[in-house]
Amino acid sequence: MIVEIGHFALILAACVALVQGVLPLAGTAFDHQRWQALARPSAAVQFLLIAFSFGVLAHGALTDDFSIKYIAEHSNSLLPAQYKFASVWGGHEGSLLLWMLMLSGWTVSVALFSRTLPLAMVARVIGILGLVSTGFLMFILTTSSPFERLLPAAPDGRDLNPLLQDPGLVIHPPMLYMGYVGFSVAFAFSVAALMSGRMDAAWARWSRPWTVVAWIFMTAGIALGSWWAYYELGWGGWWFWDPVENASLMPWLFGTALIHALMVTDKRGGFKAWSVLLAIGAFSLSLLGTFLVRSGVLTSVHAFASDPKRGVFILIFLALVVGISLTLFAWRAPKATLGGKIGLVSRESMLLVNSVLLVVATGAVLLGTVYPLIVDALNLGKLSVGAPYFNAVFVPLMVPVVFLMVPGGISHWRESRLKELGQDMLVPAIAAVLAGLAVWTLTERGSWLTAMGTALAVWVVVGLVMQIVARLQKPGRIAPSFWGMHLAHLGIAVVVVGITMVKGYEVERDVRMGLNDTVSIENYSFELTGVSQVDGPNYKAIRAEFKVSKDGQFLELMKPEKRKYFSSAMPMTEAAIDTGLFRDLYLSLGEAIEGSTPQWSVRVFYKPFVSWIWYGAILMVLGGLFAVSDRRYRNSAASVA
Amino acid sequence: MKPRHQRFLLITLGVAALAVAGMFVLNAFQSNLVFFFTPTQVSNGEAPKGRAFRVGGMVKEGSLVKDGENVQFVITDFAHDVPVVYKGLLPDLFKEGKGVVAQGKLSQDNGFAASEVLAKHDENYMPPEAKHALDEAAASRAAKSVMPSK
Numbered sequence: 001m002i003v004e005i006g007h008f009a010l011i012l013a014a015c016v017a018l019v020q021g022v023l024p025l026a027g028t029a030f031d032h033q034r035w036q037a038l039a040r041p042s043a044a045v046q047f048l049l050i051a052f053s054f055g056v057l058a059h060g061a062l063t064d065d066f067s068i069k070y071i072a073e074h075s076n077s078l079l080p081a082q083y084k085f086a087s088v089w090g091g092h093e094g095s096l097l098l099w100m101l102m103l104s105g106w107t108v109s110v111a112l113f114s115r116t117l118p119l120a121m122v123a124r125v126i127g128i129l130g131l132v133s134t135g136f137l138m139f140i141l142t143t144s145s146p147f148e149r150l151l152p153a154a155p156d157g158r159d160l161n162p163l164l165q166d167p168g169l170v171i172h173p174p175m176l177y178m179g180y181v182g183f184s185v186a187f188a189f190s191v192a193a194l195m196s197g198r199m200d201a202a203w204a205r206w207s208r209p210w211t212v213v214a215w216i217f218m219t220a221g222i223a224l225g226s227w228w229a230y231y232e233l234g235w236g237g238w239w240f241w242d243p244v245e246n247a248s249l250m251p252w253l254f255g256t257a258l259i260h261a262l263m264v265t266d267k268r269g270g271f272k273a274w275s276v277l278l279a280i281g282a283f284s285l286s287l288l289g290t291f292l293v294r295s296g297v298l299t300s301v302h303a304f305a306s307d308p309k310r311g312v313f314i315l316i317f318l319a320l321v322v323g324i325s326l327t328l329f330a331w332r333a334p335k336a337t338l339g340g341k342i343g344l345v346s347r348e349s350m351l352l353v354n355s356v357l358l359v360v361a362t363g364a365v366l367l368g369t370v371y372p373l374i375v376d377a378l379n380l381g382k383l384s385v386g387a388p389y390f391n392a393v394f395v396p397l398m399v400p401v402v403f404l405m406v407p408g409g410i411s412h413w414r415e416s417r418l419k420e421l422g423q424d425m426l427v428p429a430i431a432a433v434l435a436g437l438a439v440w441t442l443t444e445r446g447s448w449l450t451a452m453g454t455a456l457a458v459w460v461v462v463g464l465v466m467q468i469v470a471r472l473q474k475p476g477r478i479a480p481s482f483w484g485m486h487l488a489h490l491g492i493a494v495v496v497v498g499i500t501m502v503k504g505y506e507v508e509r510d511v512r513m514g515l516n517d518t519v520s521i522e523n524y525s526f527e528l529t530g531v532s533q534v535d536g537p538n539y540k541a542i543r544a545e546f547k548v549s550k551d552g553q554f555l556e557l558m559k560p561e562k563r564k565y566f567s568s569a570m571p572m573t574e575a576a577i578d579t580g581l582f583r584d585l586y587l588s589l590g591e592a593i594e595g596s597t598p599q600w601s602v603r604v605f606y607k608p609f610v611s612w613i614w615y616g617a618i619l620m621v622l623g624g625l626f627a628v629s630d631r632r633y634r635n636s637a638a639s640v641a
Numbered sequence: 642m643k644p645r646h647q648r649f650l651l652i653t654l655g656v657a658a659l660a661v662a663g664m665f666v667l668n669a670f671q672s673n674l675v676f677f678f679t680p681t682q683v684s685n686g687e688a689p690k691g692r693a694f695r696v697g698g699m700v701k702e703g704s705l706v707k708d709g710e711n712v713q714f715v716i717t718d719f720a721h722d723v724p725v726v727y728k729g730l731l732p733d734l735f736k737e738g739k740g741v742v743a744q745g746k747l748s749q750d751n752g753f754a755a756s757e758v759l760a761k762h763d764e765n766y767m768p769p770e771a772k773h774a775l776d777e778a779a780a781s782r783a784a785k786s787v788m789p790s791k
Contacts, residue, residue, distance in 0.1 A: 389673035
């Protein structure tokens with residue numbers, strides 16, 4: 001009974017969403033204050049209804065209600081409680097419900113934190129979010145309801161995909177979704193600005209903190225996903241250019257460009273049309289990501305659905321969003337006033353170049369991701385675009401982006417003197433060149449690529465230290481957003497170090513080992529000392545034990561496993577990883593090799609600096625948090641209003 | 642420089658940079674496309690020599706020979722076979738009688754030297770390319786049985 005109430009709440013939520021989408025917008029068109037005032041309460045009611053129906057599904061999962069088809073397909077009575085909860089978004093229907101929960105959560109936060117905004121603006125923003133929400137609720141109700149019953153109820157559930165039974169995966173999808181969905185707020189603000197016809201800088205200031213928060217979640221979500229792939233898949237890789245990863249990277253790149261463009265719009269009144277376009281693009285790419293991941297066009301661990309109706313629905317929805325907002329853009333954007341004059345060498349020009357490069361990189365990733373799907377859909381054959389393409393394209397496009405971070409930070413708004421800029425960049429340039437040369441010549445496997453990566457990282461770090469020193473010498477309170485920017489940029493440098501080192505110096509060995517065999521990498525040696533059977537709550541495993549020594553000194557025991565889950569025949573590699581600040585040791589156990597003496601295939605990795613990739617992401621997230629904590633956003637919003 | 646000249650220079654530089662980036666992207670794209678061929682197409686000689694491609698189908702029952710890291714097996718679409726050699730660890734879900742996709746190049750003796758055997762995440766999942774190969778072969782067999790032989 002409670003399940004049906006949950007379903008009913010979702011239907012009610014769709015009705016409320018329609019009200020929220022239509023009346024406030026109509027209210028702004030006809031200047032009807034009462035209708036505009038409906039925006040906030042309807043957003044709150046919608047949120048409560050969706051939260052209730054999400055709670056019903058979660059309750060069903062936690063209490064093993066296998067009469068719900070969705071729960072029966074994605075959970076199991078043996079599953080630990082946290083994974084039962086995670087199974088709520090372990091499949092297509094539930095993950096869409098989570099999407100909706102977050103969209104309504106974002107909407108309600110806009111309603112709460114927009115007291116200083118003019119009512120018409122709030123009505124427009126919440127109205128647009130209401131329309132988006134109506135579309136998604138219709139999608140859930142017509143094609144993918146999670147509340148379908150199974151009669152008779154299944155005796156037990158089919159279990160959550162063992163790959164997803166992992167603490168990282170409990171929080172990765174919600175984080176990523178918060179990011180995807182969060183860009184809807186930036187989208188709503190910019191479309192609201194187009195509708196109002198007042199393309200001033202105020203909307204940019206209002207939407208900046210929202211965009212940064214969405215970007216923070218997105219960054220964290222992508223980093224978590226990459227970390228999960230690293231330790232869970234047993235291949236030691238951390239980025240595969242899988243279409244699903246690309247689907248999250250594309251809105252992130254646009255979001256990054258958007259954050260910077262919005263800053264120019266807010267502070268200098270420039271880039272207005274460009275910011276609007278980026279906001280529309282970021283949200284459209286989020287929708288495209290949802291389509292790619294959830295429609296079943298890509299068959300992987302992420303793709304749940306195989307019902308073509310679902311894919312078509314999202315595709316039509318995407319076409320509507322892009323089509324309507326771009327039409328509106330073409331109609332209204334020419335009214336946008338231009339900002340102040342921009343010099344050839346100025347902060348604006350470098351931000352512009354960087355945001356264009358980020359857009360080009362997104363285009364390149366999009367081409368490689370979508371082209372095979374289009375060719376396949378048109379029946380022109382089957383092909384794939386592999387990692388070499390993405391590496392060949394992405395790296396050269398990102399090098400100038402990282403390079404320009406330093407002169408972009410140093411140079412002034414409007415116009416900088418080339419000579420002054422050159423003098424300021426002299427120290428970081430010398431430091432970078434020296435560091436690059438040192439790495440190239442002094443390390444055994446140094447190459448121009450590792451030299452360039454190191455030089456870039458040193459360039460950014462020295463550059464930002466100099467900017468901080470220069471700022472400290474000036475009087476006045478330093479705003480948190482200043483620290484936020486430099487923390488995030490430091491994060492980029494740290495990521496660059498991680499990628500450069502692991503690409504340049506990692507060692508991988510595939511070996512066959514019997515008991516008491518030893519394999520050595522760098523100054524570490526790994527001795528296989530034992531293999532045993534282990535029973536887990538819902539799996540059996542073979543566990544190997546390795547004695548790890550460094551320079552002959554005993555260091556630790558590492559225990560990689562090969563697991564077999566009861567509910568599926570599929571074996572799972574559970575790698576053993578020793579994480580350090582400067583290197584990871586990574587062991588993954590392959591299959592047993594039959595013979596007179598038992599042997600196992602083993603994969604051993606030595607990965608220098610690999611964890612810096614995720615430390616860098618943490619710094620970026622912290623930087624984002626500092627930036628949104630800036631009181632200027634709140635006060636200035638009040639003063640503009 | 643006058644502001645007008647400066648703006649002109651800025652736009653020209655921007656367009657030039659975009660054009661270079663675009664050319665460079667398309668060039669990399671062209672040289673990294675990996676086409677897919679079915680075992681039937683491979684044995685008909687349709688697959689390129691000297692360029693990497695993918696082949697998919699079923700791992701033929703009883704064809705798997707392991708010598709440490711050196712692995713040999715046969716990919717079949719039940720019409721034609723392609724012998725494959727591979728060096729390295731096989732993915733968790735690699736099994737005889739299951740779907741597989743391998744990427745690599747043709748070797749001298751018309752075998753296939755795989756550089757990568759694709760790992761998939763789900764036991765119930767059939768790589769779409771492998772399924773496509775089986776469907777094609779089955780369709781052509783069906784067509785042959787209907788058509789009168791010459």
